Amino acid sequence: xxxxxxxxxxxxxxxxxxxxxxxxxxxxxxxxxxxxxxxxxxxxxxxxxxxxxxxxxxxxxxxxxxxxxxxxxxxxxxxxxxxxxxxxxxxxxxxxxxxxxxxxxxxxxxxxxxxxxxxxxxxxxxxxxxxxxxxxxxxxxxxxxxxxxxxxxxxxxxxxxxxxxxxxxxxxxxxxxxxxxxxxxxxxxxxxxxxxxxxxxxxxxxxxxxxxxxxxxxxxxxxxxxxxxxxxxxxxxxxxxxxxxxxxxxxxxxxxxxxxxxxxxxxxxxxxxxxxxxxxxxxxxxxxxxxxxx
Amino acid sequence: xxxxxxxxxxxxxxxxxxxxxxxxxxxxxxxxxxxxxxxxxxxxxxxxxxxxxxxxxxxxxxxxxxxxxxxxxxxxxxxxxxxxxxxxxxxxxxxxxxxxxxxxxxxxxxxxxxxxxxxxxxxxxxxxxxxxxxxxxxxxxxxxxxxxxxxxxxxxxxxxxxxxxxxxxxxxxxxxxxxxxxxxxxxxxxxxxxxxxxxxxxxxxxxxxxxxxxxxxxxxxxxxxxxxxxxxxxxxxxxxxxxxxxxxxxxxxxxxxxxxxxxxxxxxxxxxxxxxxxxxxxxxxxxxxxx
Numbered sequence: 364x365x366x367x368x369x370x371x372x373x374x375x376x377x378x379x380x381x382x383x384x385x386x387x388x389x390x391x392x393x394x395x396x397x398x399x400x401x402x403x404x405x406x407x408x409x410x411x412x413x414x415x416x417x418x419x420x421x422x423x424x425x426x427x428x429x430x431x432x433x434x435x436x437x438x439x440x441x442x443x444x445x446x447x448x449x450x451x452x453x454x455x456x457x458x459x460x461x462x463x464x465x466x467x468x469x470x471x472x473x474x475x476x477x478x479x480x481x482x483x484x485x486x487x488x489x490x491x492x493x494x495x496x497x498x499x500x501x502x503x504x505x506x507x508x509x510x511x512x513x514x515x516x517x518x519x520x521x522x523x524x525x526x527x528x529x530x531x532x533x534x535x536x537x538x539x540x541x542x543x544x545x546x547x548x549x550x551x552x553x554x555x556x557x558x559x560x561x562x563x564x565x566x567x568x569x570x571x572x573x574x575x576x577x578x579x580x581x582x583x584x585x586x587x588x589x590x591x592x593x594x595x596x597x598x599x600x601x602x603x604x605x606x607x608x609x610x611x612x613x614x615x616x617x618x619x620x621x622x623x624x625x626x627x628x629x630x631x632x633x634x635x636x637x638x639x640x641x642x643x644x645x646x647x648x649x650x651x652x653x654x655x656x657x
Numbered sequence: 658x659x660x661x662x663x664x665x666x667x668x669x670x671x672x673x674x675x676x677x678x679x680x681x682x683x684x685x686x687x688x689x690x691x692x693x694x695x696x697x698x699x700x701x702x703x704x705x706x707x708x709x710x711x712x713x714x715x716x717x718x719x720x721x722x723x724x725x726x727x728x729x730x731x732x733x734x735x736x737x738x739x740x741x742x743x744x745x746x747x748x749x750x751x752x753x754x755x756x757x758x759x760x761x762x763x764x765x766x767x768x769x770x771x772x773x774x775x776x777x778x779x780x781x782x783x784x785x786x787x788x789x790x791x792x793x794x795x796x797x798x799x800x801x802x803x804x805x806x807x808x809x810x811x812x813x814x815x816x817x818x819x820x821x822x823x824x825x826x827x828x829x830x831x832x833x834x835x836x837x838x839x840x841x842x843x844x845x846x847x848x849x850x851x852x853x854x855x856x857x858x859x860x861x862x863x864x865x866x867x868x869x870x871x872x873x874x875x876x877x878x879x880x881x882x883x884x885x886x887x888x889x890x891x892x893x894x895x896x897x898x899x900x901x902x903x904x905x906x907x908x909x910x911x912x913x914x915x916x917x918x919x920x921x922x923x924x925x926x927x928x929x930x931x932x933x934x935x936x937x938x939x940x941x942x943x944x945x946x947x948x
Contacts, residue, residue, distance in 0.1 A: 366688045
């Protein structure tokens, strides 16, 4: 009854680079010379040695007029105003919460930036401050939007819309922020039967599609009803597909996840995480995405 | 132990999933994650092994050294365990944070191997009361992704299987003084019989059921668990309860039965992969750490 599979390790195969559209990206590794022209200003990720501009991180070279910088691929989340993020509350402080968003500094959620239950619009009083823990506790997951960025780089979040707020039952997958494609909307109701939030900070939240939209709940009441088995299977399969796409370094967006889900249907859910199956379904997904563009 | 913080709804989701035998990654309650095993990864040891179980990465090195036997067992060698939780494994192991966990893991290993029949210690004796082989088993935690005990015990068994102890001869002079001579041939060595070496199976109780090979998130949802060490024939060498919650006696019995069943399957799978690796011989490409 117990399924135990063991294998010998294999060398990692180099990931096939996808056909590039437009200009070639200038990829550098730490120590690579970017340019020997001294007229350029050095930006983030570069340093000057022997009159050469050398990269200090692995990433893509970006040039803006005379400024050269290297944008690293595997990095912490750098917030931009308007991004949708999924975060976990780490601390409850006076008039604000500290949220972990995989950034260099903890993000901040001010008490004045949340929607009070019942949709009230009023000045936050001392009682609201004392009742902060009733709304959001340590460990809770929220979906929010970046409102502004402090001077030290810390991100300030707000949940001032009914689509943001505390998240209920579901599964969180943590990936690198550079793998999440920036799109018009990050909330998707996938046709396979589950919903997904692609946080730009790399936190992917997969949850069962809610039956009716609770308009006035304000996103603070979470259901403790058991999720039906059919929904669970879809969610587990999606979670494994996301892990497979990340392992093969494919960008995450609704279409790629959906194609990967469809490619994985012939396999059992737990088999998706085996290296051969992972390669096979991601290859199929890549093929379908290329056909879509071409 | 490394832990993640989860929200209440997430814990409820995991709990209900386990009751229906469908965990977050699609596994059943008695399924293990895909494991990667490789032996002979560290060149200056007598035997070594590396086991990767999901996100858990364990490296074990065995060094055989000559020493004096213990007073109460003069004609046997012995094993010494040491577990080092690398600071790279998880944030909590920074500086001396991993010492407590390391000593707990070490003590568990001593207990698991406390039975006389696990390893033939008499074969490690060279001269009774004077010389014997001491096997220093060093475990290094490279990454902590849940279920440390199982992964460590698998790696220890694989490393002991890989251990090669040089053959020695005892020469007696006319005066009666003994000299120990080691053979010149580096391939002339004795191997250990690891048939009865036990493996640990951790069973975590989540709700009304128990799961095997829990991830960090599942460990955060379980309040109590049972650590069972099983040999390949299904005999238990030690049982220990972990966690701050309580277990009722019936579930302990059920968990022990599951542990025996899963343990036998674990041994079979490990032995198969070790034999496969051995049969490849020198043609096997060593992957090591740079693959």
